[in-house]
Amino acid sequence: MAVTIKDIAKYAGVSVTTVSRALNGYPDVSEETRERIKKIAEQLNYTPNSIARGLVTNKTHTVGLIVSELIKPGAYHPFFLEVLAGIKAGLKKDKYDLILFTVDPESQDATSYEKLCNDRKVEGAIVEGLRLSDPYIEEIKRTQIPTVLIDIPILTDKVGYVSSDNVQAAFEATSYLIKLGHRNIGFINGHGDAAVSFERLEGYKKALEKNNIPYKEEYVVFDDFTQEGGYNSFKTLVFEHPEITAVFHASDLMAIGSFKAAKDLGMKVPDDISIVGFDDIELASLITPGLTTIRQDTFKMGYNAAKHLLSIIKGEKPQHILIPHKLVIRDSARKI
Incomplete structure (x- = not known):
């Protein structure tokens, strides 16, 4: 049978509420008590139920990655794959999960940006590949959902973006x-x-x-x-x-x-x-x-997009983050 916070509370000699607040990082639990509860949880191999925790804290530890027109037949997206790897690496330390949404203009008309994010209970979203004429562009300019765009220059009180110069x-x-x-x-x-x-x-x-x-x-x-x-x-x-x-x-x-x-x-x-x-x-x-x-x-672009999104979720101000570039000289151009 899976270990619950009731079991941890029994071993620690504290209330269930204290265990819950300690494991969820609330500041009203002393550091000594928090560490003791964490140690007991580790000893008992306690695994938190992320869905239940999300219902209580309104935090799902999940963000969305919204990509446009990824499913075209014969499409090849080396840029996207590198960005995706960077995003996953950027979310790893904070233990956030990632949900991939593929959209096109028709699906954007059918389901608003707010509804897409709220229905899937993501805390924020990274957006890549949208066209300037896509319906979500205007919605994102007004959104209160923490959002980071890749290569799309929109900056508001909830939206930042990452790009090269x-x-x-x-x-x-x-x-x-x-x-x-x-x-x-x-x-x-x-x-x-x-x-x-x-x-x-x-x-x-x-x-x-x-x-x-x-x-x-x-x-x-x-x-x-x-x-x-x-x-x-x-x-x-x-x-x-x-x-x-x-x-x-x-x-x-x-x-x-x-x-x-x-x-x-x-x-x-x-x-x-x-x-x-x-x-x-x-x-x-x-x-x-x-x-x-x-x-x-592009890996760094994805990594920084993820880190910046988490900072916006925590209440920090959105920014435009520039990723360094470099001219790589090989053999396809010659002097004349």
């Missing part, structure tokens, strides 16, 4: 290509419904401006952050503007798509075209030639 990172990637002698630089950007697309475009523009290179709107293509998006955009860009000698990409998956497109067009990377990506997923170092890219520490 996308403007600076794109500036550094484009500046590197300029340093190699490239002046006709294309940019295969993510879709126009993502905050990072606008931020990375800004960084690309700033690098051109600093080096007195005119910005050409026709050199910029918007598409999905996928291999297919990169493949199709590269073919269009190179066909319409054969003078382009280098292409910066808003994601590594897009850059890998461009590798394949270049090969299909009979072009060699970097001899005929220089390619730079963004993310530094594992594949970036495994393809030939190795992909020069911006490294985002």
Whole structure:
């Protein structure tokens, strides 16, 4: 039979209420009594019932991870998997459980953000992958549920966010290509419904401006952050503007798509075209030639998102947390 707090109270010679308050960290129990009760609980191999404790304390020690469009057929999400690993690591010390919610615009219309979180009794949520036009964006701006967004810049009294410095990172990637002698630089950007697309475009523009290179709107293509998006955009860009000698990409998956497109067009990377990506997923170092890219520490992004969410749950002020990035130089871009 499972050990209960009644058994601990009997061994400790205290009331059931004292045991409950000691194990749940209430300050009105002396440190000496708390430690004695904890020791007895360990000796008896007591395991607390998290559901029952949640009903009493209104704390479930559970948070949600809300991810958009994760279940598309053929979807590949190396970014998400690294973020997820970081989130789990960030929650481990505080012994919080994680529930994964996958949503799309239709499900967001059917179930509000508040209802989704409240029905599952999560204390807060981490949100990743939402489009700027998704219904939850406006709801999150008004929510009183502790929330941390990844790569979506919303900051309120209950909402914080974690991101890389996308403007600076794109500036550094484009500046590197300029340093190699490239002046006709294309940019295969993510879709126009993502905050990072606008931020990375800004960084690309700033690098051109600093080096007195005119910005050409026709050199910029918007598409999905996928291999297919990169493949199709590269073919269009190179066909319409054969003078382009280098292409910066808003994601590594897009850059890998461009590798394949270049090969299909009979072009060699970097001899005929220089390619730079963004993310530094594992594949970036495994393809030939190795992909020069911006490294985002996606594990750290997830870890910090989890830690920040727990701090908001405890009543601390939400913040924008910047995760350091790094330009990783490999062999996909050459000097001209």
